[in-house]
Amino acid sequence: MATGTAPSPRVVVVGGGFAGLACAKELGARGVDVTVIDRRNHNLFQPLLYQVATAALSPADIAEPLRKTLGRYEHVSVILAEVRGVDTTAKSVATDVGSVDYDHLVIATGSEYNYFGREDWRRVAPGLKSLEQARTLRQRLLLALEWAETTASSEERRALLTQVIIGGGPTGVEMAGAVAELGATVSRDFKNIRPEEFRVLLIEAGPRLLAAFPEGLSHYAKQQLEKLGVEVLLNTRVKDLTQDTVTFGDQILPVGSVTWGAGVKASSASEWLPVEPDRSGRIPVEATLQVKGQANVFALGDVALFLDEKGAPLPALAQVAKQQGQHLGKALGRHIKAGATLPPFTFRNRGNTAVIGRHAAVFDFGSWQLKGRLAWILWAIVHVYLLVSFEKRLLVSIQWLWRYVTLNRGARIIAEHARSGEDASPVTR
Known part of the structure; x- marks a missing residue:
């Protein structure tokens, strides 16, 4: 009887973000058969989505198919599909285009914004997790300027030129600074809008901005935002949101747009597995990144609950996801090819950062901190380096340099149909 060659172990990676992509590339480089499943056909550099939302960059600058x-990896294939569930007994992933069998499963589905039980706010206050959300925010910001230019009502103009960002974490701080600069730079192209009419509010429920950073850096960030004209409201909880109003305290404020950045939670991937997630929906994993109690199933990045040596969860940062993906890709490749034992993952902190406008940023390296222009330069270098390809690094670098010199925003495009539907102005609704 003829004997055939045993089939190569199959690795399925669900999610093409920082973690999933890094893992797939490492496995592909080692000749391991990998199938990447994602509901989007592109990898997205989420840390720069706020620049798409504020017309500083185009979507194609931070996304790549x-x-x-x-494609350079012979043994890596891609399936555009929505995952519906996982059968860990049959070792199969159910998608909307069929089932995919696996020998090893890697879940790297990231996170989404947490609206704390108010899912109706999701439509009126988009976050920054996808190109669609960034485009929606850009559309609303630019339309607010256009409508403010043509309205005869001073009250209407005041509302349209008021932009609110909810949440004082890195996303909220970066978005608030960028929106303030957008208003200051583009208002020169309008005849009836003065820069001082453009109003930006950053609302934070806690006592300070950037709660994960040292207090000195939080204070510096607040000072820099206020220099840009941002009104920072601390210890302030939002009570209600509509398309054109924000309610907080005893005030109902008419606004032109609202951006949500008030906290994240893991994707719903924990529902696929017989595991108990934490309060944020994260899947508990061992030191090797294997899901606790699940053989040959791993979780990476924002969806994984990985505890450091002090027993604290690793933060939802791009550097954590990328390091975990690279580590597991190398370790799993050696395990599949040579039977090597999976080593524990160790996170190497490269620093936590947030940018505040065009001249300032903060960097927290744990034992020491950096702020100001030097931190801003370092922030730019790090973010360019993390982009997925040399082409993107070059394009973004050139555009940043041009924008710095000219104060221009080149991605100010509004869809033709924007005056109807949910993005209609308070005047036209």
């Missing part, structure tokens, strides 16, 4: 990134 997964097939282009992974």
Whole structure:
């Protein structure tokens, strides 16, 4: 009887973000058969989505098709699909285009914004987790300027030129600074809008901005935002939101747009597995990144609950996800090819950062901190380096340099149909 060669172990990676892409690339480089499943066809550099939302960059500058990134690896394939569930007994992933069998499963589905039980706010106050959300925010910001230019009502103009960002974490701080600069730079192109009419509010429920950073850096961030004209409201909880109003305290404030950045939670991937997630929906994993109690199933990045040596969860940062993806890709490749034992993952902190406008940023390296222009330069270098390809690094670098010199915003495009539907102005609704 003829004997055939045993089939190569199959690795399925769900999610093409920082963690999933890094893992797939490492496995592909080692000749391991990998299938990447994602509901989007592109890898997205989420830390720069706020620049798409504020017309500083175009969507294509921070996104690249997964097939282009992974096409060089002979053993890596990509499936555009929505995952519906996982059968850990049959070792199969159910998607909307069929089932995919696996020998090793890697879940790297990231996180989403947490609206704390008010899901109706999701539509009126988009976050910054996808290109669609960034485009929606950009549309609303630019339309607010256009409508403010043509309205005869001073009250209407005041509302349209009021932009609110909810949440004082890195996303909220970066978005608030960028929106303030957008208003200051583009108002020169309008005849009836003065820069001082553009109003930006950053609302934070806690006592300070950037709660994960040292207090000195939080204070510096607040000072820098206020220099840009941002009104920072601390210890302030939002009570209600509509398309054109924000309610906080005893005030109902008419606004032109609202951006949500008040906390994240893991994706719903924990529902696929017989595991108990934490309060944020994260999947508990061992030191090797294997899901606790689940053989040959791993979780990475924002969806994984990985505890450091002090027993604290690792933060939802791009550097954590990328390091975990690289580590597991190398370790799992050696395990599949040579039977090597999976080593524990160790996070190497490269620093936590947030940018505040065009001249300032903060960096927290744990034992020491950096702020100001030097931190801003370092922030730019790090973010360019983390982009997925040399082409993107070059494009973004050139555009940043041009924008710095000219104060121009080149991605100010509004869809033709924007005056109807949910993005209609308070005047036209």
